[in-house]
Amino acid sequence: MMISTKSRYALRFLIDIAEHQADGYVPLKDVALRQEISEKYLEIVVKELVRDGLLAAQRGKGGGYRLNRSSDEYNIKSIIELMDGPLAPVACLEPGREACPRQGSCRTLPLWTGLDKVISAYLSQFTLTDLAAAEEI
Amino acid sequence: MMISTKSRYALRFLIDIAEHQADGYVPLKDVALRQEISEKYLEIVVKELVRDGLLAAQRGKGGGYRLNRSSDEYNIKSIIELMDGPLAPVACLEPGREACPRQGSCRTLPLWTGLDKVISAYLSQFTLTDLAAAEEI
DNA sequence: ATAATTTCCTATTGACATACTAGGAATATA
DNA sequence: TATATTCCTAGTATGTCAATAGGAAATTAT
Numbered sequence: 045m046m047i048s049t050k051s052r053y054a055l056r057f058l059i060d061i062a063e064h065q066a067d068g069y070v071p072l073k074d075v076a077l078r079q080e081i082s083e084k085y086l087e088i089v090v091k092e093l094v095r096d097g098l099l100a101a102q103r104g105k106g107g108g109y110r111l112n113r114s115s116d117e118y119n120i121k122s123i124i125e126l127m128d129g130p131l132a133p134v135a136c137l138e139p140g141r142e143a144c145p146r147q148g149s150c151r152t153l154p155l156w157t158g159l160d161k162v163i164s165a166y167l168s169q170f171t172l173t174d175l176a177a178a179e180e181i
Numbered sequence: 182m183m184i185s186t187k188s189r190y191a192l193r194f195l196i197d198i199a200e201h202q203a204d205g206y207v208p209l210k211d212v213a214l215r216q217e218i219s220e221k222y223l224e225i226v227v228k229e230l231v232r233d234g235l236l237a238a239q240r241g242k243g244g245g246y247r248l249n250r251s252s253d254e255y256n257i258k259s260i261i262e263l264m265d266g267p268l269a270p271v272a273c274l275e276p277g278r279e280a281c282p283r284q285g286s287c288r289t290l291p292l293w294t295g296l297d298k299v300i301s302a303y304l305s306q307f308t309l310t311d312l313a314a315a316e317e318i
Numbered sequence: 319a320t321a322a323t324t325t326c327c328t329a330t331t332g333a334c335a336t337a338c339t340a341g342g343a344a345t346a347t348a
Numbered sequence: 349t350a351t352a353t354t355c356c357t358a359g360t361a362t363g364t365c366a367a368t369a370g371g372a373a374a375t376t377a378t
Contacts, residue, residue, distance in 0.1 A: 046183030047270045047296075049337065052289065059288045071353065080283070085338055091355075104346025105352040122294065133184045146217070151196045151312050152189060155257065159184075162303045166296055175288050186366065208324065221366055228326075241375025242323040 051127040052139030053081055053089045055175065058098070062115045062176045089127070096126055115176060121167035131167070133159050145173065183289040190218055190226045192312065195235070195260065199313045201253045206245030226264070233263055252313060258304035268304070270296050 046143060060075045076083040090109065095122045098118065099109045111118070125131060130138045134156045136147075147153060197212045209227060213220040227246065230236045235255065236246045248255070262268060267275045271293045273284075284290060 045267075045269060045272050045275070048335095052271065055289050055292075069353095073353080082338065084340075087354080087356095088338085094354090102346080102355060103344075103352090103354045104348095105350095107345085107353050108353090124208070126231070130182075132182060133339055135182050136191065138182070152192050155192075155307065155312060156184070159300070159303055162299055166299045170292065175292060185364095206324095210324080219367065221369080224326080225367090238325060239375080240323090240325045240373075241377095243376055244324050244374090246325090290343095311331090 046133075047124065048128050050089055051124045053079075053086060053141065054093060054123060054127050055120070056081070057086065057090060058093070058111070058118060058172055059176050061099070061109055061111055062172050065110040069110055070103045074108075092127065098123070098126075111172075115172040118172040119168060120170040120172075120175070121164060124167065131160070131163055132156075135168035158178065183270075184261065185265050187226055187289040188261045190216075190223060191230060191260055191264050192257070193218070194223065194227060195230070195248070195255060195309055196313050198246055198248055199309050200304070204249040206239045206243065206247055208245035211245075229264065235260070235263075248309075252309040255309040256305060257309075257312070258301060260305065268297070268300055269293075270300065 056079050057075055060079060063072050064070045064074070072086055073083060075081075076086050090099065094101050094109070097112055100112050101107070102111050121131070132138045135141070136144045136153070137156055137160050144150065144153075193216050194212055197216055198207050201207045201211070209223055209259045210220060212218075213223050216223075227236065231238045231246070234249055237249050238244070238246050258268070269275045272278070273290070274293055274297050280288075281287065
């Protein structure tokens, strides 16, 4: 398993907001109830989404969260990378990493590079809109 | 990062054996030296490969390991699953798991199912032969 | 036979990340 | 002013991963 609970919760939170923000700010409590996720843990997840500008937050009574942009501007790959860090299947492919000394002769590197491409390409093609709307992708 | 050190070492071990077994049994020590992997840890990895019939082992002086079949009969996906367990990107897709109660309404499930397919399809298409031979895949 | 080599077996450990909990402060509205 | 909500800091339990340690069993080369 490679996609963390944090990423999965973040996606479900964003989708839930996308589906309910028509009525104004959506309180975290409501999402936690609908999605059956611990409020306290969800707070931690959502904090990062706010900090990175994906969500607008409003404190106090009547407050909550709403999306900062239209839902087709939220790329799925970006969201996951925001929560989990690089999607690279092996450490030596993570960005900002010094080159592995075995790189030249490594028989497995091309395999991992290809896998990385396939995963990135797949996740890059979807946005929140796709997930909120679709029964099937 | 999703591919464990165990899987990566297993692949490198098998490839190394494939490239050197012409001379007879290949001792673990030699592979560990060439691949710069801790002998003791490699033992643990290799033990599983033997137990599952991928490798034949010969004890004592002049002993070591060799492949049990021809190298194009070693599927990469199978090897990784042997070491790491299911490749499913999320727990709810792991085989032998009771169905998630939210399954019907889950907005993210199709995403994970699709990702799982893409990863499986990619890794299924290669064998040890491809890795041992290829500079590029 | 014997020494050397090699696999096999059991146990332990340190480090780290993940998922989650707890309590309350700050803020805004009804 | 009461209430509802986000925000902030801290702590914790659990588990997994990668690696180490020490030696027993087996087999061969000499």
